[in-house]
Amino acid sequence: MALDYLRKIPWFRQAEIAPSAEIEAASLRSDRFRLEREVDWQRLERIVTALEKGRPGRISDDDLLDLPVLYRKATSSLAVARETSLDAAAIAYLEALVRRAWFQIYGPRETLTGWMRTFLGGGWSRAVRAIWLDICIALFFMVAGTVVGWLLVSREPDWFYSLVPGAMADGRVPGADPEVLRQSLDPTADANGLSVFATYLFSNNTGVAILAFALGFAFGIPTLLLLISNMALLGAMLFVFVEAGLGYEFVAWLSVHGTTELGAILLAGAAGIHVGRSMAFPGQRTVLAAAQGAGVNAAQVMAGATVMLVVAGLLEGFVRQLVGDPSARLAIGGVMLAFWCLYFAGMRRRGRQAE
Structure with missing residues (x-):
């Protein structure tokens, strides 16, 4: 109504x-x-x-x-x-x-396979060569970290327990029986080997590589500290084996995957330093523009470092467990080191042709 x-x-x-x-x-x-x-x-x-x-x-x-x-x-x-x-x-x-x-x-015209071919065929090596100065800086601090770890433990053994976690040491401490340390290098699965140390080292180095790159935005300073801290751990463990007269055997054991794994950390750290250095010294550009420009190249380097970490994991999980002779282990590590060096240097011509 x-x-x-x-x-x-x-x-x-x-x-x-x-x-x-x-x-x-x-x-x-x-x-x-x-x-x-x-x-x-x-x-x-x-x-x-x-x-x-x-x-x-x-x-x-x-x-x-x-x-x-x-x-x-x-x-x-x-x-x-x-x-x-x-x-x-x-x-x-x-x-x-x-x-x-x-x-x-x-949109992108290139398939994933095509991108991988371009990346591995010259793009990655060209990006690595572009940050050669940052690689030199990262290498210097990694060597310095190893020396610091060695010197600290050699002068005061208690430093070892501050640098190396107890679960990773597992009896491999200063003054340990040389025979126990020698057995820890045995490749068989049932031996009291360095499996705990190897697993920890791989997972730790993977985390270090990611953090070294990610923390580069803070002008690269945390990246440098991280590289020193990580390599001090290795220097402390190296001293233990050298003191027991097993330095050659330990270096050979480590070289199987270490030349690739530590190389990945070197590149990741260099990529982080490259970003941080560009932000600290942007020149005529703004800090944001400098970081953006450096990040493109650094991201390519980091992508390659991820490939190296995967290869290192395969070497550590299989090859190192199958090969027990120190000379053979050292040869494998040397071959891998030569391969990476030749790869980054030998792809120069193809990289320029691609440009």
């Missing part, structure tokens, strides 16, 4: 009719907008569909030449549709069409 009464009032009747009139007007605008541009949308969709299915031969020369123009028209239509609040279906359709067209025009 009340509603019937209100509908007799002119202003209420006009207010009730107005929304439906506005909806009808908006619908007409949306239909007119679609009809005026739908031919171009459908043409663009046919081209994009052919490209997505890998059938560019089905696209005429005119369509191929008009593809950028059609894409710009579609993006313009999308902007107008959003601005004028057209129907949601038209906006959703245009968003999907523009996204698909963008990928076909501007």
Whole structure:
């Protein structure tokens, strides 16, 4: 009753009719907008569909030449549709069409296999050579860390327990029986070997590599401290075996995977230092721009370091357990070291051709 009464009032009747009139007007605008541009949308969709299915031969020369123009028209239509609040279906359709067209025009043209071929065939080595100064800096601090660990334990054996976690030492401490230490180098699975130490070393070095790169944004200082701390651990353990007359055997055991694993840490640390050094000395650029420019190259180096860590894990888990002769172990480590050095130096020509 009340509603019937209100509908007799002119202003209420006009207010009730107005929304439906506005909806009808908006619908007409949306239909007119679609009809005026739908031919171009459908043409663009046919081209994009052919490209997505890998059938560019089905696209005429005119369509191929008009593809950028059609894409710009579609993006313009999308902007107008959003601005004028057209129907949601038209906006959703245009968003999907523009996204698909963008990928076909501007998206990556190279497959994962092609990217790996380019990366391993010169891109990675070129990125490594570009940060040679940072590699020298990282190498210096890694050597310094090893020397610090050695000197601390040689002068005060109690330093060993501060540098090396007890679970990792597992009896391999200063003054330990040389025969026990020698047995710990045995490759068989049932021996009291360095399996705990090896597992810890690999997981620790992987974490160190990631942190060394990630902490580079703090002007590289945490990266340098991390490299020193990590290598001091190795220096302390090295002193224990050298003191027992087993330095050669320990170095040979470590070299199987160590030349690759420590090389990965070296590259990761250098990548972090490269970013930090660019931020500390940005030159004419802003700090953010310097970090962004250095980060692109450093990321490539870090990706390669990840590959090296995987290779080191395979060497540590299989080769080191199958080969027990110290000379053979040292030869394997030397071959791996030579391989990486020759790889980074030998890909120079292919890297320049790729450029």
